[in-house]
Amino acid sequence: MASDFTAVPVLDWPLATSPATRAQFLAELLHALVNVGFLYLSHPPVSPETFDFLTAYIPRLFALPQDRKDARRMAQSPHFLGYSRLGVEWTKGAADMREQWDFGTPYEAEEQREGLPDYRRLWGPAQWPAEDELPGFKETVLEYLKQVTELSELFIQLVAEALGLPSDGLARFFDEKRGVMHRSKIVKYPPLGEVSSTQGVGPHFDGGFLTFLFQASDHRGLQVQNLAGDWIDVPPIPYTFVINIGKGAPAVLAVPLCLYADLRTPAALETVTRGLACATSHQVLAPPAGSSPRYSVPFFLNIAQDLTLGEAMLDFPPEILKLKEQRGALSTTDSVNYSEFDRLPAGLVTLIGRVKSHPDVAQEHYPDLFKQIFPQGLPAHGEAY
Ligand SMILES: O=C(O)CCC(=O)C(=O)O
Numbered sequence: 001m002a003s004d005f006t007a008v009p010v011l012d013w014p015l016a017t018s019p020a021t022r023a024q025f026l027a028e029l030l031h032a033l034v035n036v037g038f039l040y041l042s043h044p045p046v047s048p049e050t051f052d053f054l055t056a057y058i059p060r061l062f063a064l065p066q067d068r069k070d071a072r073r074m075a076q077s078p079h080f081l082g083y084s085r086l087g088v089e090w091t092k093g094a095a096d097m098r099e100q101w102d103f104g105t106p107y108e109a110e111e112q113r114e115g116l117p118d119y120r121r122l123w124g125p126a127q128w129p130a131e132d133e134l135p136g137f138k139e140t141v142l143e144y145l146k147q148v149t150e151l152s153e154l155f156i157q158l159v160a161e162a163l164g165l166p167s168d169g170l171a172r173f174f175d176e177k178r179g180v181m182h183r184s185k186i187v188k189y190p191p192l193g194e195v196s197s198t199q200g201v202g203p204h205f206d207g208g209f210l211t212f213l214f215q216a217s218d219h220r221g222l223q224v225q226n227l228a229g230d231w232i233d234v235p236p237i238p239y240t241f242v243i244n245i246g247k248g249a250p251a252v253l254a255v256p257l258c259l260y261a262d263l264r265t266p267a268a269l270e271t272v273t274r275g276l277a278c279a280t281s282h283q284v285l286a287p288p289a290g291s292s293p294r295y296s297v298p299f300f301l302n303i304a305q306d307l308t309l310g311e312a313m314l315d316f317p318p319e320i321l322k323l324k325e326q327r328g329a330l331s332t333t334d335s336v337n338y339s340e341f342d343r344l345p346a347g348l349v350t351l352i353g354r355v356k357s358h359p360d361v362a363q364e365h366y367p368d369l370f371k372q373i374f375p376q377g378l379p380a381h382g383e384a385y
């Protein structure tokens, strides 16, 4: 087995854009994809001003009066977009000690048409604070999302090349005609003392294809799990992204597969690379007592909602596949389980993950799916993931 990682590697974006150093960047990227599942990207093509503008808004966003925040609460959005109070999101049966706003790249909701699967309602417009509550905020976030989306388009070409594919080898996952919306959120982790547990967010894999995380304050707390199962710190480095590989959202056996037999099958980066690129379990610890809150802004790059496994699975040159053998099997972790992922449509897998994380939203907008997943009703504790 290749030696296990003890730190997350830092890749410098300018190396990718200069012909003289591109091969070096691709080699470093290949190592990070196969052996770590996480990397920092320094000097990314998102301007420091854009990061600074966004950072300055974040405490103001959470400082809005509670009734103004609740007026945009996620529970009223079939798209699972909007504001969530501390403790309403769950990971592995315990409440996460974070307050958050979920936003997304612009997307118009399609009208519910007879016979369309539920997951087609998953994507739609975000709920923004009113302009007079936080002037300029929406424009700043949309500009940020636009720049990260553009970066992601360039980055997936590099991922393809690093894995020995043509640079457009992953483009099929992002076919606009099949509906693609990326999701992002702004997160606040209050310190211990203000919250009762250290679980900022419990151990999990990300859904989607890739995550681009901006750590918007200088707090430690993010940790990733190496192959031996040790938790490795990922401290903030200013003006960098932490990029990690998505496995796909969690699936549950409670959903009868026959219901979805005529639908297509999903793909996320670990799945479609047959485990060559590894998704890595990670968690966030609450800041220590007496500290200020930690802030972060993950951006989840999603794939089109309906893709067949047949068109999604990728083939690689033998010299690349050899790296997977050298790495060895991925560790089994006690993170949320994704093993059913490749049997269901990507949109449905995402929807199930959302239902489990936000059962209150699901009860309101997806009552049938809610009943299948939570036959006993809203979980008091310990039932959601
Ligand atoms: O806040 C962070 O640093 C990471 C959050 C995260 O892993 C997630 O929301 O999926």
Ligand SMILES: [Fe+2]
Residues within 6 Å of the ligand: 204, 205, 206, 282
């Ligand atoms: Fe995550």
